[in-house]
Every structure is written in structure tokens, then in C-alpha cells.
Amino acid sequence: MRLTEVAKALGGELVRYKRLGGLGNEGFKLEVRDGRRIRRYAVKLYQGRNARLKAEKELALFRLMPRHGLRAPRIALVDLEGEFAGRPLLAWEWVEGVTAEKVLERKKSRVTAARALGAALARLHSIPLEELSPRLFGRGESFWRSEAEALRLLARLAGPRGRVASKVARTLEELRVERPALVHGDYNPGNVLMARDGVYIIDFEDARVGDPVFDVAYAYAFMSAGRKWELAKAFVLEYFRLSGLKARCFSSRLTAAAAKLYLFLNLKEVISVFKRKMGILYPLADIAFLRPFKRHLEMLAGGRATCPSSALA
Numbered sequence: 001m002r003l004t005e006v007a008k009a010l011g012g013e014l015v016r017y018k019r020l021g022g023l024g025n026e027g028f029k030l031e032v033r034d035g036r037r038i039r040r041y042a043v044k045l046y047q048g049r050n051a052r053l054k055a056e057k058e059l060a061l062f063r064l065m066p067r068h069g070l071r072a073p074r075i076a077l078v079d080l081e082g083e084f085a086g087r088p089l090l091a092w093e094w095v096e097g098v099t100a101e102k103v104l105e106r107k108k109s110r111v112t113a114a115r116a117l118g119a120a121l122a123r124l125h126s127i128p129l130e131e132l133s134p135r136l137f138g139r140g141e142s143f144w145r146s147e148a149e150a151l152r153l154l155a156r157l158a159g160p161r162g163r164v165a166s167k168v169a170r171t172l173e174e175l176r177v178e179r180p181a182l183v184h185g186d187y188n189p190g191n192v193l194m195a196r197d198g199v200y201i202i203d204f205e206d207a208r209v210g211d212p213v214f215d216v217a218y219a220y221a222f223m224s225a226g227r228k229w230e231l232a233k234a235f236v237l238e239y240f241r242l243s244g245l246k247a248r249c250f251s252s253r254l255t256a257a258a259a260k261l262y263l264f265l266n267l268k269e270v271i272s273v274f275k276r277k278m279g280i281l282y283p284l285a286d287i288a289f290l291r292p293f294k295r296h297l298e299m300l301a302g303g304r305a306t307c308p309s310s311a312l313a
Helices: 003-010 051-069 110-125 145-170 212-223 229-243 250-265 270-301
Strands: 013-020 025-036 037-045 076-081 089-094 095-101 181-183 192-195 198-201 208-210
Touching: 003 013, 003 025, 003 076, 025 250, 051 076, 051 089, 095 208, 110 181, 110 192, 145 192, 145 208, 145 250, 145 270, 181 212, 192 229, 212 229, 212 250, 212 270, 250 270
Parallel strands: none
Antiparallel strands: 013 025, 025 037, 037 089, 076 089, 095 192, 181 208, 192 198
């Protein structure tokens, strides 16, 4: 990894680096000496056949979001050709903050944090579609058809566990996008940073135009894990209050989002990544978090979760 070249392109000398978490692309925290100062940067290297497209999406949104009241990291280096590290990369000034996932564990501030997540998502969905490139983000007409195809593919790859998706995939083909909007695609508390100056949404490589309620359902699946229904409810109510959308189609979107996430987490390749990144801690994390979370997702996908009937009232 040529991080020393990246540091030079950022205008300094590499002092140290730290590899960051993530299942897909590689991320690093770099400390770069610029004269007498040490500057900190986040560097993201994009992988896969659509690596450049992912980088272009994230770059476009980081530049666009501040115009619509959303905070975004300050881009410091753009290398879409992979000149410095062999793959497309973006580098931005390090944001001092913690993930919303950690804030939601704090009893005193977690309901406020849940509402902040809802407010940030409502604002993201309000970005005018005419400001989004159709080449990068599409137009949204085939959103649910694509989701059905993706779910069937994941079901085949997941083997016997894929049975949970068969009925859900058929249902998705009947859904329609009533009000197209920018969809994050992976909106969850781990992809939102809480900093002193506000909320930062990150990881936009899956962003596209589609059904905004999918994002709401996807985040709800995360936030309601561990029977934290009050947090999920606070998030959802704040979102619908600010967005002006109706929650009448929420349950079908929830089963779709939960099924997709459940199958993804059961892929052999994803499990291998978890094992590699967690090392000797994987067995403990599997028992304490991954297995309960998968059971939760399976119940949501099958409509069997014990969610209070008033969750969206």
C-alpha cells in the first residue's frame, strides 16, 4: 500500500496510519506532517468493478450536501484514476466525532441521537433530484425491480437460509416508488458521525435515486435490535414528521430491508471478512452481537418481530 505517496500528494510526510473498519472498501486514518503541524485525514480506497463509480458518487455528494444544510467532510485529495495507490481514492480532513451507533448506547442522549438521525435523513432525501447526475444515481424507475433481483441473487448465494427471501422478492416487484428521492442505500448508525459541529453522513457508494422509505426501514432494522423499540420509534417519527411522507407502506419496505441485510450477513464471503477483521474476538462477537442481530432481522423479514403495534402511531 503506497500510503507514503498519498501523504506526499496531501502535501506532507506520513507520520503514522491506522486501518479503519469496514466490510467493503479499505479505509485509513493518516497523520501527515506538514511543516511543524500534524494534519489528520481519512483516506478511502474503493474496490470492485464499480470502484470509480463509487468514488464519483461520494465525491459528488460531499460537494453537494453543504448547499442543502448537510455537513460533509472537506475533500483534500481526489484520485479517480488510481495514480497514487493503484485504486480510486478520496481523502478528506478527519472529522473528530463518534458514530451514532456509540451515542445510541448512552442512556442520557440516545433518544435525542435517534431523532437527529431521522432529521438528517429527511434532509438528505430533500436534495432536489435535478441536482443529481442520472449517470451516477439513475432515475429510480427500476428501484424495486432491482431490489427484487438483488434479493434473489443473495438468496441463491446464501443457500438454505435464502428461503426467507422468496416471498419477499415476489412482493417487491409489486411495489412502486411514489416519491423518488436520493437513497443512501446503507443508512445505519454506523454510517453517521456525531461531531461537535453537527451530524455527518458518510459512505455513499451505494447511493441512488429510489424509494426513500427503504432508507428509513433499513435504519429501523438496525436501531430496533436488542428490543430498542423506543429508539427506532423516535427515529421514524422524527423522519416522517419532517419529510412529510406517509408511513402507510412502511411494513413492506421493512421486510425488504431486513431480508436483504439478513442474507448479506449470512454470505460466506462476508463471514470470512468478519473473521479476518475481528481475529480472535470473532467468536465472542458472533455470540454477543451477530447471531442475535441475524435472528432479529429474520423475524423482521418474516413479519414476526414483536414490535409494539403503536411503533408508527
